[in-house]
Amino acid sequence: xxxxxxxxxxxxxxxxxxxxxxxxxxxxxxxxxxxxxxxxxxxxxxxxxxxxxxxxxxxxxxxxxxxxxxxxxxxxxxxxxxxxxxxxxxxxxxxxxxxxxxxxxxxxxxxxxxxxxxxxxxxxxxxxxxxxxxxxxxxxxxxxxxxxxxxxxxxxxxxxxxxxxxxxxxxxxxxxxxxxxxxxxxxxxxxxxxxxxxxxxxxxxxxxxxxxxxxxxxxxxxxxxxxxxxxxxxxxxxxxxxxxxxxxxxxxxxxxxxxxxxxxxxxxxxxxxxxxxxxxxxxxxxxxxxxxxxxxxxxxxxxxxxxxxxxxxxxxxxxxxxxxxxxxxxxxxxxxxxxxxxxxxxxxxxxxxxxxxxxxxxxxxxxxxxxxxxxxxxxxxxxxxxxxxxxxxxxxxxxxxxxxxxxxxxxxxxxxxxxxxxxxxxxxxxxxxxxxxxxxxxxxxxxxxxxxxxxxxxxxxxxxxxxxxxxxxxxxxxxxxxxxxxxxxxxxxxxxxxxxxxxxxxxxxxxxxxxxxxxxxxxxxxxxxxxxxxxxxxxxxxxxxxxxxxxxxxxxxxxxxxxxxxxxxxxxxxxxxxxxxxxx
Amino acid sequence: xxxxxxxxxxxxxxxxxxxxxxxxxxxxxxxxxxxxxxxxxxxxxxxxxxxxxxxxxxxxxxxxxxxxxxxxxxxxxxxxxxxxxxxxxxxxxxxxxxxxxxxxxxxxxxxxxxxxxxxxxxxxxxxxxxx
Numbered sequence: 001x002x003x004x005x006x007x008x009x010x011x012x013x014x015x016x017x018x019x020x021x022x023x024x025x026x027x028x029x030x031x032x033x034x035x036x037x038x039x040x041x042x043x044x045x046x047x048x049x050x051x052x053x054x055x056x057x058x059x060x061x062x063x064x065x066x067x068x069x070x071x072x073x074x075x076x077x078x079x080x081x082x083x084x085x086x087x088x089x090x091x092x093x094x095x096x097x098x099x100x101x102x103x104x105x106x107x108x109x110x111x112x113x114x115x116x117x118x119x120x121x122x123x124x125x126x127x128x129x130x131x132x133x134x135x136x137x138x139x140x141x142x143x144x145x146x147x148x149x150x151x152x153x154x155x156x157x158x159x160x161x162x163x164x165x166x167x168x169x170x171x172x173x174x175x176x177x178x179x180x181x182x183x184x185x186x187x188x189x190x191x192x193x194x195x196x197x198x199x200x201x202x203x204x205x206x207x208x209x210x211x212x213x214x215x216x217x218x219x220x221x222x223x224x225x226x227x228x229x230x231x232x233x234x235x236x237x238x239x240x241x242x243x244x245x246x247x248x249x250x251x252x253x254x255x256x257x258x259x260x261x262x263x264x265x266x267x268x269x270x271x272x273x274x275x276x277x278x279x280x281x282x283x284x285x286x287x288x289x290x291x292x293x294x295x296x297x298x299x300x301x302x303x304x305x306x307x308x309x310x311x312x313x314x315x316x317x318x319x320x321x322x323x324x325x326x327x328x329x330x331x332x333x334x335x336x337x338x339x340x341x342x343x344x345x346x347x348x349x350x351x352x353x354x355x356x357x358x359x360x361x362x363x364x365x366x367x368x369x370x371x372x373x374x375x376x377x378x379x380x381x382x383x384x385x386x387x388x389x390x391x392x393x394x395x396x397x398x399x400x401x402x403x404x405x406x407x408x409x410x411x412x413x414x415x416x417x418x419x420x421x422x423x424x425x426x427x428x429x430x431x432x433x434x435x436x437x438x439x440x441x442x443x444x445x446x447x448x449x450x451x452x453x454x455x456x457x458x459x460x461x462x463x464x465x466x467x468x469x470x471x472x473x474x475x476x477x478x479x480x481x482x483x484x485x486x487x488x489x490x491x492x493x494x495x496x497x498x499x500x501x502x503x504x505x506x507x508x509x510x511x512x513x514x515x516x517x518x519x520x521x522x523x524x525x526x527x528x529x530x531x532x533x534x535x536x537x538x539x540x541x542x543x544x545x546x547x548x549x550x551x552x553x554x555x556x557x558x559x560x561x562x563x564x565x566x567x568x569x570x571x572x573x574x575x576x577x578x579x580x581x582x583x584x
Numbered sequence: 585x586x587x588x589x590x591x592x593x594x595x596x597x598x599x600x601x602x603x604x605x606x607x608x609x610x611x612x613x614x615x616x617x618x619x620x621x622x623x624x625x626x627x628x629x630x631x632x633x634x635x636x637x638x639x640x641x642x643x644x645x646x647x648x649x650x651x652x653x654x655x656x657x658x659x660x661x662x663x664x665x666x667x668x669x670x671x672x673x674x675x676x677x678x679x680x681x682x683x684x685x686x687x688x689x690x691x692x693x694x695x696x697x698x699x700x701x702x703x704x705x706x707x708x709x710x711x712x713x714x715x
Contacts, residue, residue, distance in 0.1 A: 357641065360670030361596050364693035368602030371696035376609060399693060 001027070019043055066143070069150060069161040074116045075099045077159060086141075086166075105134035116160045119147045123157060130171075131164070142171035194270075194291040197277060202227050202244050205286065214293075236261060243274060247287045251276045258294065269298040352405035359402055366395055404554055414457040414561060421515050421582065422447040422486045424458050428465035429484065435470060440479035448486045452584040454515050460558045464566075467551045468519050468578050475523025475576065483520040488513060488584070508565075513584045522575040526568070534568060587614040588707050591633035593624040593650065594668065595642040603637065606696050613703070621645035625653045628660050635707045638687075640669040651687060664706045668692055
């Protein structure tokens with residue numbers, strides 16, 4: 001209320017916050033009431049407006065989304081704090097009246113202007129457009145923008161406004177995701193392994209080129225949404241379904257399982273790994289499978305396995321052949337040794353026969369000469385007769401050597417008959433009884449009574465036995481015991497196979513019945529170093545003149561002609577045991 | 585009594601000489617020596633022996649060949665032959681010799697005693713003179 005009716009003062013007062021300017025004296029009660037009521041209503045409206053303004057201000061100051069208002073020429077009328085931040089300005093007034101071209105690259109400004117003109121011209125908003133924004137400094141940002149027409153109270157379009165959210169980070173993430181996806185896609189499409197993803201209903205939802213080719217499909221559409229039943233025979237489908245089911249339902253993992261598939265008539269080996277595919281919550285939403293064709297590897301392995309088996313077999317065969325060769329070699333060596341021995345013996349034999357023949361003629365002359373002189377030489381010298389006797393003895397000895405040589409050298413036909421070896425032994429003992437009686441030797445007979453007959457030339461065997469018995473007697477000149485034993489038995493495997501060089505295996509078989517004669521003396525024995533030579537011709541341990549050196553050579557020959565064996569060895573308790581063995 | 589005519593064929597001259605001396609010394613034998621096998625049959629034809637002592641192994645012609653020729657000679661085939669040989673031993677031949685293929689074999693060296701016994705046992709008995 002004022003006493004001054006001053007219009008300028010009234011306006012100033014209202015500007016300063018008064019609701020009404022009344023001049024005293026011009027106010028009646030009705031006017032005053034109405035003014036008060038209007039003032040109250042204005043106050044209320046102003047407060048509401050201020051509140052609205054505060055809200056808008058708060059919105060524009062605080063919202064991270066960029067908000068702007070533009071006039072019909074797309075010049076900024078108002079911008080939010082976020083826009084200021086984007087334009088890097090501190091005072092919003094700096095932007096007022098300016099347009100996008102002042103803050104963005106021309107390209108972007110042009111597109112934005114075009115969009116805004118469209119909105120204003122059509123009255124239709126643009127909602128959620130993704131815009132690429134390029135700032136003058138080259139910085140690129142991305143925004144999700146909505147542009148709307150701004151209308152006055154009459155509904156006329158007087159400008160536009162918009163809100164845009166910076167989605168640069170999202171775009172980067174999206175771009176990165178796209179890159180990752182591309183990388184992954186390139187990877188799986190270029191891998192030779194078969195890669196596929198199935199959903200929980202076992203339908204293919206992703207697969208790669210290799211897998212597609214394997215299935216006989218050429219496009220993704222031919223595979224996606226289908227199941228193994230569309231591509232594989234029934235027996236495989238059942239197996240695959242079981243596998244997939246356990247992976248999806250139980251979350252199990254299948255790692256490098258090798259399986260043989262027959263697809264389009266071709267046998268292919270696959271090594272398959274399948275794992276459950278889970279979402280962010282960990283729920284199984286399908287499975288991822290990767291299979292590798294390992295047919296070549298398997299075939300190579302099979303070849304290697306076969307080669308190894310063949311090698312093993314070859315090795316075994318080789319070892320067998322080697323063993324056979326070794327055995328043959330041993331046998332050959334032995335045969336060679338025997339041949340050499342035989343050849344030596346034959347040579348010795350031929351030599352002996354020649355020598356015998358050549359020596360016998362002179363011996364015959366000497367014999368006749370001694371006979372002549374014995375009958376016709378009359379001498380007073382008593383030694384003449386003695387000398388002639390000695391000459392005669394020497395002649396007989398020389399003749400007996402020749403006899404032995406001939407026995408040895410000339411193969412004789414055997415006069416074989418079925419004989420009792422014990423009887424032949426008795427007859428032989430009779431032949432040496434005078435020799436035996438000359439020394440203090442005890443004779444022990446252990447002769448078998450029911451021996452199976454042997455097929456021998458009894459004269460030759462007697463010759464053998466006399467030889468052996470004589471040797472035994474000569475080994476016990478100062479006394480001893482001579483045991484003569486005959487018996488019969490079956491040969492065991494061990495004595496045939498392990499006969500210590502006796503070569504029984506050459507002549508006898510396991511289980512064969514043999515008749516054996518053993519003569520055992522308690523004499524001086526044979527010096528071990530001479531044992532190997534006892535069958536050699538002209539080898540003797542007897543004093544000169546006591547042995548021809550042919551006895552055992554001839555003995556061995558006779559025994560061998562009968563298919564028998566002779567073994568002579570020293571006894572550990574002293575003396576020698578001679579074992580003769582004949583087949584029944 | 586006529587002496588027995590003995591032809592000894594052996595390439596060993598010393599041996600035939602010893603045999604001749606020994607046999608003739610007994611006074612029972614008239615011995616002719618022949619040291620070449622090739623002359624043996626001719627000597628036999630000429631000497632007409634009652635018995636022939638024949639060596640087996642001789643150079644040029646051996647006892648076997650000579651024996652075959654003697655056997656094919658009508659006048660000589662009945663003449664007894666004793667082979668004296670060094671190729672067999674006494675153990676085989678025995679002191680009295682052994683018969684083989686129509687001939688007797690005696691092994692060298694032979695004692696004079698055995699030789700004479702053998703000759704006497706085998707010598708051809710004198711045939712009665714034909715009238």
